[in-house]
Amino acid sequence: MTDWSLLHHFEGPADDIPVLFASLTPQNRKRTWRDLHGRLCRDGRVCPASFAALPLLWEVAVGGSPPDRDAALSLAGDIVAKGRRYREEYDAALEAHAFRIAGMATLADAHLADHAHRAHYISLLCGMLALEGHLAWAWALDDLTDTFLAVHCPHCGADVTISVGRYGDHSAIRDRHRGDIDRRPLRPAAAGELSPLGARLLSIATRDGQISLARGLPYLFGTAQCPPCANPFAIAPAFEKRVASDGEPRLPGTQRQHHRGTG
Template sequence: MNWAQMYDCYGDVDRVPELLARAEREDDAEAWDELGYRLVLECDLVFPASFAALPRLARLASRSARARGLAGTIVRCAAGSHGCDDLLAGCAEAIAEFRELLDRHLRSRPDDYLATFRNSIAAEGQYHWSAVLGDFTDDFYQVACPHCAAEVTIAIGGYGRYSAIRDWNRGDVDRRDLRPASPEGLSGIGRWMHQTAVRDGEVVLADGITHLFGQAECPRCASIFNIADEYASSNRPLM
C-alpha cells in the first residue's frame, strides 16, 4: 500500500497508518476516535485512506467492536461519490471476509443487531437498503406509483402497515393495507434478509421485510405494485 497517495479527510497521508498501528497495538481509544473522524466525515464522505485502511480494519473486527463499526461505516459509504472505485475494487476480498465475520456476529444475537444487519446488507452491495432499513417500529418509504406517478407513502410500523397519500396538514390519507410477500415467494436480497432475520429470532424485522418486499395499492389510481422494486429502481446507486 502506497500510503503517500492515501490522503484522509484533512489531506494528510501519514497520520492514518500511525493511528492504525496504535489502535492495533494498544486498543487506544483516542486513536480510534481520531481514525473515525479522519476516515469518515459526518456527511458520510470517505477518502482514499478510508479504503486503504479497510482491509486492516476488517482483520481487526473479529476482536474489536470499534474496528467492526468503523469498517461497517466505510462499507456503507462506498456507494457515495468518492472517486476511489479502483481502491474499492481492491477491497473485494476484505469485504467478503468482513461479510462472513458480520454474519457470525449476527448469529450471536448482539445488542447492536440492527447496525450489524445494515452493515451486512451494505457488504452485499445493497447500499440503498442499508441506508434506510429501520427496526419497523416507525419506518416510512416514499415511492412513485409506476402507473400514475403519484408520490405514495409506505408505512411499516407498530401503528400500521399501509400505503397512503401524505398530506402535511391532515397526515396520511386514503390508507390502503399492504399485501405482504410470502416468505416462499421472496428472492434475491429480500430472501436473504428475511432468512437471516428468521434464523436469528428477529420476528419483527422478519415480518417487516415481508411487507417491504410485498405489494402496495396506489391510493390515487388503485393499481398494485411491488414496493421494493419501485423503491430500488429510484434509489439504487449507479456503481
C-alpha cells in the same frame, strides 16, 4: 505498501491512520474508533485514505477483539457504501479491495448471530448489506418498529409513503398538514413469494430473534396499492429504484443512526 504520507483524510495528513490502529486498546477504544470515523467517513463522504484503510480494517475484523471487530465491520460498511454511491470516483479502489470487502461481508454475516441481543445489531446487519452491495437496504433498514419509506408508483409516478410498524402497515399519500391520507393496507409477501434477499433477511431475523424485523420484512418485500391510481406494485424494487435515482433512502426525520462506538 501504502505510503500514508502521500494521503490526506478529512482532518489532515493521513500518516496518523496506521498509528491509531496500532495504538488501539480497550482503554482508548471508543475514542480511537470515533477518531477513525471522523477522519475516514464524515458527513456522507469518503476519501482515498478511507479505502487505503480497508486492509487495516480487515486485519481487525479477522483478529481483533469482539468490540473492535464490530467497529471495524461497521466502519468498513460505511466506507464501501459511500464509495459505491459515487462509483465513478471510487470504482478502482473498490475493485482493488474486492477480496477483502467480500471477506468482511462473510465475517459480518457469521458475526450476526453472536450479536442478536446487542443494541447495535441492526448497524452490523446494515454494514453486511453495504459490503454485499445492497445499498438501499444498508442505508434504510432498521428494526421496522416505526418505519416510513418513500417510493414512486411505477404506474403513475405518484410519491407514495410506505408505513411499516406501530403506525400501521399501509401505503398513503403524505400531506404536509394532515399527515398520511388515503391509506391502503399492504399485502405481505408469503414465504414462497419473497425475493432471495427478502427470504435471506427473514431467515436471519428469525434465527436471531429479531421479532420486529421478522414481522415487518414480509411487508417491505410485499405489495402496496398506489392511492392515486389504485394499481398494485412490489414495494422492494420500487424502493430500490427510487434510492438509485434520488439518492435519499428515507423520509425526513426517519434516517437510521449508525452505531459509531463500541460497547
